[in-house]
Amino acid sequence: MQIQEYKLKNQKSFYLKHIFECGQCFRWNLQADGSYIGVIKNAVIHVKQEKQEIFFRAKCEGKLQTIITDYFDLERDYDNLKNTLASIDNFMKNSIEFGEGIRILHQDFWECIISFIISANNNIPRIKKIIERISKEYGNKIEFDGNDYYTFPTPEQLSKASVENLRNLGLGFRDKRIFEVTKKVLEKQFDLEQIQKLNDTEEICNQLLKLDGVGPKVADCIMLFSLQKFDVFPIDVWVRRVMNELYIHNEKEEKVSREVLKELAQKKFKNMAGIAQQYLFYWRREVS
DNA sequence: ATGCAGGCGCGCA
DNA sequence: TGCGCGCCTGCA
Numbered sequence: 001m002q003i004q005e006y007k008l009k010n011q012k013s014f015y016l017k018h019i020f021e022c023g024q025c026f027r028w029n030l031q032a033d034g035s036y037i038g039v040i041k042n043a044v045i046h047v048k049q050e051k052q053e054i055f056f057r058a059k060c061e062g063k064l065q066t067i068i069t070d071y072f073d074l075e076r077d078y079d080n081l082k083n084t085l086a087s088i089d090n091f092m093k094n095s096i097e098f099g100e101g102i103r104i105l106h107q108d109f110w111e112c113i114i115s116f117i118i119s120a121n122n123n124i125p126r127i128k129k130i131i132e133r134i135s136k137e138y139g140n141k142i143e144f145d146g147n148d149y150y151t152f153p154t155p156e157q158l159s160k161a162s163v164e165n166l167r168n169l170g171l172g173f174r175d176k177r178i179f180e181v182t183k184k185v186l187e188k189q190f191d192l193e194q195i196q197k198l199n200d201t202e203e204i205c206n207q208l209l210k211l212d213g214v215g216p217k218v219a220d221c222i223m224l225f226s227l228q229k230f231d232v233f234p235i236d237v238w239v240r241r242v243m244n245e246l247y248i249h250n251e252k253e254e255k256v257s258r259e260v261l262k263e264l265a266q267k268k269f270k271n272m273a274g275i276a277q278q279y280l281f282y283w284r285r286e287v288s
Numbered sequence: 289a290t291g292c293a294g295g296c297g298c299g300c301a
Numbered sequence: 302t303g304c305g306c307g308c309c310t311g312c313a
Contacts, residue, residue: 023294120295126311127294172309177296215296236294281294 001042001142004064008054013078015101016049022102022282024225026115026128027135027152037144039135040071041108042151044144059144073106073228085276088268091246095279098286102278105225109196110185111152112226117177117213119221126170133169134158155185155192177213184211201229216258224274233265233273242284 008014016036020028028038035048043060045067058064069075082100086093114134119127131152138153138161159182166175184190190211198204201223208219220234233239235258243261244250247268269276 116294117296121293121308122295123293123311129311167309170310173296173307174309213296217295221294234294238294285294 001059001061004058004060006056006058006064006068008056008068008074010052011054011074012052013082013101014049014052014054014072014103016047016054018099018101018282019072019103019105022099022278023124023285024221024278025105025107026124026131037149039142039149039151040067042140042142043067044142044149046145059142071106073103076103078103081272081275085269085272085279088276092276092279095283099279099282102275102282104228104230104275104278106228107226108152109222109226110155110192112222113181113185113208113211113214114152114158114178116218116221116225117181117211118171118174120174120213120215120218122174130170134161137161137165137169155182158182159186174213180212181214196227201231204229205232220274224278230274231266231271233262233269233277235261236281238281238284239277242280245284246280 020030020036020038025038027040028036030036033048035046037044037046039045043058043064045056045058045060047057048055056064056068058067060067082096086096115127115131118130132150135150135152138157139151142149142151158178161169161179161182163175163179166178171178181190185192190207195204195207198207204223204227205216205219208214208222209216214222217234217236220232223229223232224234235243240256240261243264244256247264248256250256265273265277
């Protein structure tokens with residue numbers, strides 16, 4: 001592991017606050033100077049942005065540029081994508097203007113599975129704390145610029161945790177779910193490598209739904225944030241709210257079934273429903 | 289301080 | 302098969 005630096009110039013559709021605070025990730029922490037530090041896989045990364053220049057400094061294995069390009073999905077043409085979405089209607093256009101620097105990160109499949117199981121009936125500060133404690137307890141320590149950071153534990157590492165250990169880390173009723181899923185992954189009843197390679201979103205979804213603690217919302221988040229499946233449409237309370245207000249004209253939030261909402265999203269946003277959801281979600285959460 | 293937070297699983301019609 | 306309720310915990 002060595003220290004590396006990398007710099008992006010004239011990078012459009014990239015704004016750290018939008019990327020890290022739109023609810024897709026839990027391991028990036030804001031620093032006093034506006035920069036962020038995060039742990040991704042085996043790397044600790046410091047990132048600082050000055051307008052369209054982005055400075056990365058990291059302790060990592062392999063080439064930092066490769067890691068950054070993959071993780072921040074830099075090869076995707078967001079300008080094109082945003083133009084297409086913005087032309088659908090003015091709600092989309094406004095949401096995109098509001099969150100113009102959002103990018104969907106390409107995160108680790110396993111870490112996403114565990115993180116979004118933890119997210120059920122939970123809030124972001126608490127989710128972040130739990131993941132931090134899990135990493136500190138079961139992951140590897142990395143020293144970087146005089147501080148200690150911890151990688152997210154592998155299935156092998158996390159399998160050392162008993163249900164009781166997990167409960168003591170503050171997981172609450174999710175302790176058994178994490179325990180069971182870890183066991184399933186370790187025993188290859190759920191084969192991470194194999195399932196990641198599947199192309200069909202529906203097929204992957206059906207596999208994910210077999211995991212304890214994974215329902216439709218969590219499955220969609222996992223596929224969107226770690227497998228780049230942009231055709232999914234995760235529906236949580238905020239998305240339901242914004243869809244009710246904008247597209248259903250149902251201010252009282254009467255229960256519209258998930259199926260109806262998904263169909264509507266599919267019809268409007270096609271294979272970009274996932275990213276459309278992210279702009280709408282971010283806008284609705286920030287303006288209220 | 290009671291309700292709620294980015295759901296899920298179970299039990300009951 | 303579809304719906305309502307309870308659930309760990311921390312925070313306002």
